[in-house]
Amino acid sequence: MLSRIHLYKIYSSKLKRSLVKPLRDNQALLKNSGRRTLPPAGRVLSRLSSKDLIPYIERGVARYRSEYRDTSVFLFREILDTIVRCDRVLTTPGGSLLLAGRSGVGRRTAIGVLASMNNMKLFSPKVGRNYGLKQFKNDLKTVLQSAGVDGEQCILLMEDYQFMESTFVELINSLLSAGEVPGLYTPDEVESILSPLREESSQEGFRGTMVQYFAQ
Numbered sequence: 242m243l244s245r246i247h248l249y250k251i252y253s254s255k256l257k258r259s260l261v262k263p264l265r266d267n268q269a270l271l272k273n274s275g276r277r278t279l280p281p282a283g284r285v286l287s288r289l290s291s292k293d294l295i296p297y298i299e300r301g302v303a304r305y306r307s308e309y310r311d312t313s314v315f316l317f318r319e320i321l322d323t324i325v326r327c328d329r330v331l332t333t334p335g336g337s338l339l340l341a342g343r344s345g346v347g348r349r350t351a352i353g354v355l356a357s358m359n360n361m362k363l364f365s366p367k368v369g370r371n372y373g374l375k376q377f378k379n380d381l382k383t384v385l386q387s388a389g390v391d392g393e394q395c396i397l398l399m400e401d402y403q404f405m406e407s408t409f410v411e412l413i414n415s416l417l418s419a420g421e422v423p424g425l426y427t428p429d430e431v432e433s434i435l436s437p438l439r440e441e442s443s444q445e446g447f448r449g450t451m452v453q454y455f456a457q
Contacts, residue, residue, distance in 0.1 A: 298324060301358030308357060314350055323351040332359060337417055356396050362387055365398035368405055377409055378425055390434055
């Protein structure tokens with residue numbers, strides 16, 4: 242699971258203190274993981290000149306504009322730097338990122354362009370007046386299904402205002418540190434989710450439980 246899900250967040254200092262330790266633990270977990278070292282659609286990190294970089298990002302911007310109908314994207318030095326740095330982190334297996342900055346500097350746009358560049362699915366909860374723990378858990382299930390079962394590359398985008406309850410932080414902490422959220426699924430849901438993964442785990446010679454395989 243951690244090899245396919247990526248977390249990006251615009252954070253406050255209070256939330257930063259809550260999330261920094263799980264992020265560090267996540268990196269240690271990835272180093273000890275026996276699963277594939279690259280995501281299915283990943284590429285080996287290599288040097289890219291500025292001359293080649295701009296057209297590459299421009300193609301991502303064009304795709305982003307088409308997908309999200311956003312014509313307000315303009316490339317300038319700061320947003321190029323943000324895209325490149327985020328790309329390096331979020332295209333590594335289980336890459337997780339905390340990103341802070343002033344409003345309007347293009348952090349969310351940079352992540353959207355990055356997702357389009359790498360053909361990743363971008364998930365971000367659509368919160369509202371009646372959005373609560375139940376709705377957030379359903380959103381997490383959607384992301385976990387896409388990443389853990391369907392094998393798609395995903396970015397989970399969380400911003401300060403989307404943490405409607407303190408419990409949301411606890412669930413994200415659990416996802417970062419362990420690759421799963423205890424109690425998220427009912428026993429029947431667990432069985433239906435793990436069933437498609439049995440053959441894959443057998444082919445890879447995985448020697449743990451199916452829940453452990455799903456979490457990785």
